[in-house]
Amino acid sequence: MAPRNVVLHVADVHKNFAGLRALSDIDLQVEEGTTHAIIGPNGAGKSTLLNVCIGRLAPDTGAVVFDGQVITGKQPYEINQMGVVRVFQTPEIFADLTLLQNVMVPAFSRRDGAFRLNAMQALSGRNDIRDEALYCLEDVGLAAQKDAIAASLSRGDKRRLELAMGLVQKPRLLLLDEPTAGMSRHDTNSTIDLLKKFKRRGMTKVIIEHDMHVVFSLADRITVLAQGRIIADGSPDEVKGNPTVQEAYLGGAHP
Ligand code: ADP
């Protein structure tokens, strides 16, 4: 099989917070079309790593390369415009807007390069953006509720809405920070099914996740962080059988 294209390369990244080593010697590669999980106990550095990848935090040393281009030093919005889309841990939606309007906002800002909430009126006349947004709502199973106010959604549906807001940006790399945190088993399973659908389409994803059922249902490759270092990196089977991982993360129990 031909080697896959590397979409994201985190190259020798270090990050300290006032003497605390949050990330040390981090080197990892995400291949095109794969779902790459990053797991590890609380405080391992997972969110810090994601923030370095989207330009919210600058590494002390090292670099992040996206699609062959060094993105370290670029602004978050520039990295976003290159196709790196993060779905946040806390749903960041516009509570007072309808679902359709929620998805139209990021579609509009991607197209026109500007983020203007007062553009809602201008947006209402944009059938092209409306259609795109509707398509993404259909994709996550929320089209029937397109005119509902976002605040009225259940927690699981807010996550789906946020996913639609990510999809409409046509991500080349989708970063998900604990997409199923706080979800019921039912919502978790439907999120797994959704993410599997995106995987079949060839979407490249990095997923931070605590739920081992989710990780082992979706991941092609797993990187395990503990205390800011990579302690294992490999296929799900390799990681499952790794004694260091079992000790440091899984508490000796088989996942
Ligand atoms: P995880 O997402 O794996 O739980 P984090 O990346 O949030 O871990 O945190 C890694 C370490 O860095 C933790 O010890 C955390 O307390 C610390 N940390 C994270 N963000 C900051 C910050 N902005 N300032 C100081 N310390 C931080």
Ligand code: MG
């Ligand atoms: Mg975190």
